[in-house]
């Protein structure tokens with residue numbers, strides 16, 4: 001057991017999918033994995049399950065929302081359970097007109113307004129959190145081969161969902177090519193770099209910050225199957 005995960009040694013696979021929502025973890029386990037038993041984790045209701053996908057052992061673990069929460073789970077998954085390939089499967093809000101609701105985003109890099117890395121690096125430099133190239137390439141190839149609408153690029157990992165400066169920030173970041181906003185990827189990529197493991201964030205656009213279009217919370221929890229397919233197929237080729 002680690003501080004926040006109740007699994008015993010060996011219960012978590014080397015490859016893991018990381019949705020923010022623990023109920024999405026349950027949905028993924030029930031819908032995509034075979035041989036899933038009881039959750040290996042229920043601490044704080046943050047479900048984790050292990051099963052197989054096309055014969056490969058894969059786990060899925062909820063991370064909660066925001067950098068502090070995902071950082072705890074990613075730290076413990078890597079250091080207490082030996083996880084090597086971590087793929088976030090999340091939702092995001094689009095910043096650019098040509099990115100549509102339900103499109104897929106592969107985060108090549110993650111800009112952030114979080115101060116976590118400023119503290120980590122002493123405030124004198126800006127670290128650039130980036131995806132693992134092989135996972136990114138695998139995911140892109142899978143999405144393209146299945147004719148899925150996919151975008152690759154920089155995203156914005158925000159510390160806030162409700163941002164007082166949203167009206168200025170959205171057009172500013174969009175003018176620098178930032179595709180979408182979410183709340184965890186910069187931390188995932190930074191911790192993967194720190195501990196020498198592989199990470200990628202695959203996301204579905206759940207709402208549009210320019211057009212105002214939205215999906216329902218039920219849809220966010222259950223129906224974004226394309227991103228799960230892309231994440232699992234990318235992991236198979238690892």
Ligand SMILES: O=P(O)(O)O[C@H]1O[C@H](CO)[C@@H](O)[C@H]1O
Nearest residue numbers: 019020021065090091182183
């Ligand atoms: O759908 P998930 O994976 O939770 O991701 C996005 O949704 C949450 C905000 O609603 C934040 O965690 C954000 O990153």
Ligand SMILES: O=c1cc[nH]c(=O)[nH]1
Nearest residue numbers: 091092093181182183
């Ligand atoms: O963090 C997020 C996730 C989805 N949509 C947003 O606007 N923000």
